[in-house]
Amino acid sequence: MTTDATATEATDPEADRIRQAAERIAAGGPSAPVLGRDPVNQAMVNTWAEAMGDANPVYTDASAAESSVHGELVAPPAMAQVWTMRGLHGTRAEDDPLGAMMLALDEEGFTSVVATNSSQTYHRYLRPGEHVAASNRLESVVGPKQTALGEGWFVTTRTTWTVGEEVVAEMTFRVLKFRPVSSRPTVAREGARIIDAPEYADGVLRPVISRDTAFFWEGTQVGELRIQRWGDTLRHPPGPVDPSGDLDAKPDYIVARGTGTVYSYVVHHHPKVPGKRLPFVVALVELDEGVRVLGELIDAEPDDVYIGLPVRAVFLRIDEELTLPAWEVLR
Amino acid sequence: MSAYQRSNPDQHSRVREILSGNAAIAGIGATEFSKDSGRSELRLASEAVRAALADAGLEPADVDGLVTFTMDSNAEIAVARELGMGDLRFFSRIGYGGGAAAATVQQAAMAVATGVADVVVAYRAFNERSGHRFGQVSSAAAQQVNTSGIDNSFTYPMGIATPAATVAMLARRYQHDYGATSEDFGRIAVIDRANAATNPSAWFHGKPITLDDHQASRWIAEPLRLLDCCQESDGGVALVIVSAERARELAHPPAVVRAAAQGSGPDQYVMTSYYRDELASLPEMHVVGRELWRQAELGPSDVDVAVLYDHFTPYVLLQLEELGFCGRGEAKDFIADGRLELEGSLPLNPHGGQLGEAYIHGMNGIAEGVRQLRGTAANQVTGAETVLVTAGTGVPTSGLVLTSS
Numbered sequence: 001m002t003t004d005a006t007a008t009e010a011t012d013p014e015a016d017r018i019r020q021a022a023e024r025i026a027a028g029g030p031s032a033p034v035l036g037r038d039p040v041n042q043a044m045v046n047t048w049a050e051a052m053g054d055a056n057p058v059y060t061d062a063s064a065a066e067s068s069v070h071g072e073l074v075a076p077p078a079m080a081q082v083w084t085m086r087g088l089h090g091t092r093a094e095d096d097p098l099g100a101m102m103l104a105l106d107e108e109g110f111t112s113v114v115a116t117n118s119s120q121t122y123h124r125y126l127r128p129g130e131h132v133a134a135s136n137r138l139e140s141v142v143g144p145k146q147t148a149l150g151e152g153w154f155v156t157t158r159t160t161w162t163v164g165e166e167v168v169a170e171m172t173f174r175v176l177k178f179r180p181v182s183s184r185p186t187v188a189r190e191g192a193r194i195i196d197a198p199e200y201a202d203g204v205l206r207p208v209i210s211r212d213t214a215f216f217w218e219g220t221q222v223g224e225l226r227i228q229r230w231g232d233t234l235r236h237p238p239g240p241v242d243p244s245g246d247l248d249a250k251p252d253y254i255v256a257r258g259t260g261t262v263y264s265y266v267v268h269h270h271p272k273v274p275g276k277r278l279p280f281v282v283a284l285v286e287l288d289e290g291v292r293v294l295g296e297l298i299d300a301e302p303d304d305v306y307i308g309l310p311v312r313a314v315f316l317r318i319d320e321e322l323t324l325p326a327w328e329v330l331r
Numbered sequence: 332m333s334a335y336q337r338s339n340p341d342q343h344s345r346v347r348e349i350l351s352g353n354a355a356i357a358g359i360g361a362t363e364f365s366k367d368s369g370r371s372e373l374r375l376a377s378e379a380v381r382a383a384l385a386d387a388g389l390e391p392a393d394v395d396g397l398v399t400f401t402m403d404s405n406a407e408i409a410v411a412r413e414l415g416m417g418d419l420r421f422f423s424r425i426g427y428g429g430g431a432a433a434a435t436v437q438q439a440a441m442a443v444a445t446g447v448a449d450v451v452v453a454y455r456a457f458n459e460r461s462g463h464r465f466g467q468v469s470s471a472a473a474q475q476v477n478t479s480g481i482d483n484s485f486t487y488p489m490g491i492a493t494p495a496a497t498v499a500m501l502a503r504r505y506q507h508d509y510g511a512t513s514e515d516f517g518r519i520a521v522i523d524r525a526n527a528a529t530n531p532s533a534w535f536h537g538k539p540i541t542l543d544d545h546q547a548s549r550w551i552a553e554p555l556r557l558l559d560c561c562q563e564s565d566g567g568v569a570l571v572i573v574s575a576e577r578a579r580e581l582a583h584p585p586a587v588v589r590a591a592a593q594g595s596g597p598d599q600y601v602m603t604s605y606y607r608d609e610l611a612s613l614p615e616m617h618v619v620g621r622e623l624w625r626q627a628e629l630g631p632s633d634v635d636v637a638v639l640y641d642h643f644t645p646y647v648l649l650q651l652e653e654l655g656f657c658g659r660g661e662a663k664d665f666i667a668d669g670r671l672e673l674e675g676s677l678p679l680n681p682h683g684g685q686l687g688e689a690y691i692h693g694m695n696g697i698a699e700g701v702r703q704l705r706g707t708a709a710n711q712v713t714g715a716e717t718v719l720v721t722a723g724t725g726v727p728t729s730g731l732v733l734t735s736s
Contacts, residue, residue, distance in 0.1 A: 205473040205492060207484030236606065237485045264504035264610060266496050267553035273468050273492045279550075282490045284500055284605050292606055295489050302553065307507045324488055 014108050015144055018153060021104035022141035031095040033133035033162055036083040040075050040130045048079055070125060077122035080161050080169035084134035097138035098157045098173075105177040110152055118173040123166075130163050139172065152178030189255065192223025194323065195298075197316040203274030204318055212240045215253055220323040225256040225313045227291055236291040258313030259330060260287035267302040275318070281305055283327050295326040304329075343625045351626045354440035355578035355585035356733065358387025358571030359698040364534050364689030367461040368565035376405040376456035377413040379567035387571040388582035389450060396421030396448030398438045400431040400455055400692065410454065421448035425593075427601060429640060429723025430615075432693030433731045437591035439572035449573065455694040456567025464563050465690075468492040479601060486603045495560050495643065497602035498725060499552035502645035505611035506554060509660030511648060513554055517545035519644040520558045522671050523680050527687025530709040534562060535687045559644040561685035568694035570701070586701040589717075589734040590626035594618030595727035602725045613646065613653045616721065619730040620654040627732040629717060631655045634732075636703045636712050637677055638696040638720040641684040646724035654719070654730075673710055681710040693722045697731065704735040 038044070042060075049059050057064035058074055065073045086092070092099040102113065126132065136159050143153030154176055161169040209217050216238060219226030228238035228251050235243060235251075242249035265283040272278060281297040283305070297305060298314065310330040317323045360382025362368065362375050376399075384391060391414040397407040398421075407422040421442045425431035432455070439451035459465055473487035474480055491497055505511055524540045527533035540558060548557040578585035596614030598607050607614070624630050631654060639650050648662035656677065657665035671679035682688045682699040689695055700718040702708040716736070722729040 203470075205468070205470055205487040207488050208474055208476055208480035209484070210481050213481060213484065237482070264500050264507070264605075266491065266499040266503065267550065268490060268493075268496050268499075269550040269552065271467055271493065273490055274470070275488075276490050279553075280490055282496070282500070284610075294486055294491065294605065307504070322488075326489070 012144075018104060018108055018141065018143070022101065022138065025097045025100045025104070026138040026141075028095070028097060028100075030135045030137035030160070031093055031097060033135040034084065034093055035131055035133045036085075037087055037090075038083075040083055040126045040128050040132065042073065042128050044082065045073075045075050045079070045128070048076065048082060052076075052078075072127065074125040074127055077125060077169065078120070079126075080120060080122065080132075081159075081171065083126070083132040084161065096136055098136055098155070101138055101141060101155050102177065105153055105155070110177040110179045112150070112178050114176050114178070116154065116174045116176050118171055120169060120171040122169045124168055126163070126168060132161050132163055132168065135160050135162070147176060147178060150178045152176045189223040192258075193314040193328070194223045194317050195314055197318055197324075200275040200316060200324075201318045204322065204324075205274060206322055213238055217322075219253070219255070220315050220325050221317075223315050225258050225287075225293065225325055226253040227256050227287070227289060227293075228253050234289055234291050236293055254289065256287050256289050256293075256313070258287075260285045260293075260311060262297070262305065262307055262309040262311060263292055264307060265297065265305050267305070283309075283311065285311055285327055293325065295324070297327045297329070299328045343622075346626055347628070350440060350444050350591065351589055352587055352734075353444040353575055354572055354588045355575040356436065356570050356588065356697070356701050357573045357578040357581045357583065357585055358383040358385075358389065359569070359701050360384070360386050360571075361532075361568045361691075361695065361698060362456070362566045364532065364564050364566040364691070364695070365460075366534075366563075366565060368458055369461075372403075372457050372462070372567075373405045373409055373413060375458070375565070375567035376403070376410050376454050376569070379456055379569040380410055380414060380452050380454050383452060383454075383569035383571045386582065387573070389571060391416045393450045394452055395419055396439065396442050396451030398423045398425070398435040398451060398453045400424060400428070400435065401426040402428055402431070402692075403455055403457070405454075405456060421451060425729075427723070427727040429642065429692045430726035430728035432640070432697060432722035432729065433591065433720055434593045434722065434729035435694075436570060436572060436588060436697060436731055437593065437729060439570075440588040440591050443572055443574050449577070451572045452569055453572065453694070454567065454569040455692050456569075457692070458565045459690060459692075460563040460565050462565075465494060466560070466563055482600050482603065486605075491603065493552065494602060495555050496552040498643040498645060499555045500603075500605060501610055501725070502554050502643070505645060505649065508611045509663070511645070511660075511663045513546065513556065514542060515648065515663040515666070516555070516559050516644040517542050518666055519641065519647045519671075519679070520545050520686055523641060523684040523686040526673065526681050526710050527683025530681075530683050530688060532709065533683040533688040534564065535683065555643060555645070558686075561642045561690045564689040564691060566689055566691050566695075568691045568698055570694070570697055584705050584735065586704045586718075586733045587736060588731060589629070590623040590732040591729070592619050592622035592626065593727070593729045594622065599727060601727070604725070611649070612659070613649045613724055615726070615728050616650055616653040616724060616730075619721065619728055623719070623730050623732050624655070627734075629732060633717050634677065634719045635715040636681060636700065636718045637671075637679050638682075638684075638700050638718060639679060640693050640696065640721045640724050640728075641680060641686055642690065642723065644686070647679070650721060650724060654721070673712065678712045681708055681712060693720075696720050697733075700731070700733045704733055
């Protein structure tokens with residue numbers, strides 16, 4: 001299992017590029033400290049304490065603070081990150097390693113981001129008037145991982161907050177940069193006929209996709225009719241277990257030539273089917289490779305269809321998420 | 332002619348000893364069959380169960396087991412609450428749509444035969460015309476997040492999205508392989524509607540059709556016409572199952588469960604088993620037939636009345652073949668001489684079937700089998716002693732052999 005995964009990683013050029021980028025960025029070390037827009041100030045503390053529902057008077061009541069262990073007003077430690085936020089129109093520093101790593105992952109198609117977790121360490125309380133600076137470094141980049149959101153990489157950075165030379169707080173921050181299913185690169189297979197068919201989108205019945213069938217639907221998006229293969233055995237519809245019963249076996253797939261003949265067909269007249277115009281023909285096609293695949297036969301008059309009719313695969317691109325396999329008459 | 336052999340005496344001896352002949356249907360009940368019941372499905376189920384118990388001469392308090400379809404919307408406990416039943420010792424549900432019908436009786440018979448329960452009621456009730464219509468496209472079926480939804484993802488999005496369309500794919504290939512025609516399918520509809528015409532409980536009472544009517548009816552999913560497709564109905568049916576011994580002491584002559592079987596075949600799907608070497612076949616019904624004949628120690632030639640599931644006419648022809656009444660592809664010739672008519676040698680669906688009486692997911696066919704054995708059917712077959720009843724076709728399914736003794 002582990003051996004397989006390592007072998008896979010070693011031969012995956014995309015993963016190699018990402019790891020190389022991560023090493024390069026990490027080697028650049030921490031970014032230069034960037035000062036916060038404003039020093040620690042009471043107005044921001046008051047607003048934050050109100051919003052968070054933190055009624056501790058040492059943050060907001062000068063007399064109460066005087067009689068506390070602090071002897072004066074202090075800022076809530078959890079505001080550490082607040083003091084160095086860039087604001088709505090701020091831009092990330094050019095040497096910021098998180099920005100560089102995001103860009104590298106964007107380029108490989110991992111375009112979406114979600115923050116997963118962070119942990120902060122506070123070394124001391126801050127006081128109004130102190131000016132905090134932040135510096136970031138890239139700690140780790142781990143992946144590719146299969147997540148519920150899609151395939152992605154976990155990127156962890158470490159932020160250090162300083163006042164002058166003194167470290168006042170630290171944070172590790174982790175995000176998942178992932179590739180949503182709909183934004184897989186849709187470079188069509190050469191010669192594949194992909195037809196934009198947004199008119200089918202209204203109410204079209206969308207497939208339920210499992211781990212076992214995802215490759216088929218990813219294939220239709222790039223104009224490939226992918227048929228699961230277990231050793232020498234082709235299988236459609238696909239499933240998770242080798243037909244010979246070998247639980248250690250792993251499937252791959254072939255890309256079918258896409259040609260075959262009609263094995264049986266239906267001319268659907270009634271009732272209306274979402275995403276179809278009546279009447280329409282659906283053909284169960286026996287591919288040249290020997291398995292049967294179902295799809296709409298889009299360019300034949302019902303009376304011209306017969307069992308044995310040669311057809312070839314086309315692909316109806318409904319929208320970004322769904323491309324349906326279909327057939328046209330092989331002329 | 333038949334692919335079936337009388338069984339080896341040692342085979343299946345255990346199921347014969349435990350199950351065959353040890354349970355009986357002692358009560359049948361139904362609501363009216365309509366297109367708009369005007370009441371809830373739970374109300375329909377409750378009425379049907381009460382009627383079946385009254386027919387058997389039993390009270391709700393006597394019931395200690397309930398069985399229904401996974402598709403039924405009425406939980407066993409809800410029916411039990413409405414009717415004031417006490418402790419239940421057995422409850423069970425069967426999957427795969429209409430394929431469940433005869434299997435509910437099998438479940439009940441097994442429970443009774445093993446002593447797990449004494450009085451089990453099997454029921455099915457729905458507003459299938461005024462509520463959720465099975466003939467329409469079911470996006471819920473397509474998008475259920477389980478293996479059935481994943482299976483349906485290779486048919487529904489492509490446009491095979493109604494029961495009629497799923498059957499039409501197989502029917503077309505059947506025509507191609509064996510030369511059957513739309514008229515051959517139509518002959519089944521004509522028989523069903525002729526029988527319904529003289530059954531006062533049937534929706535199409537007084538409304539027979541001709542083969543010309545069938546041929547003039549519009550296409551639904553070619554090669555299926557409107558009159559190849561069963562009705563959509565509101566209604567409920569319930570059956571009371573007790574031991575054969577006890578049944579003999581109750582109100583009516585028992586319909587003895589001589590054999591009860593379920594079946595599914597290799598590479599089985601629900602309505603879309605499109606990837607088998609031979610598409611034009613129903614191997615799951617072959618399994619049911621094989622098991623029934625072995626359990627009952629009977630064969631096709633012993634059957635006096637055939638209640639065959641008829642949601643779509645082509646599947647009646649295929650069932651005749653799979654159950655061993657005739658060889659593969661021979662059904663069109665087997666039925667051509669009027670054999671399936673009331674006066675023929677193998678009367679089919681004397682109540683009118685689901686095309687003529689009502690579509691209650693096959694449960695009304697079981698009730699008809701009981702009436703035939705009691706001698707109380709609207710279209711009574713003289714001397715009926717052995718009835719074959721089958722459940723939904725194209726799905727994992729079930730069947731019964733009921734006998735009068």
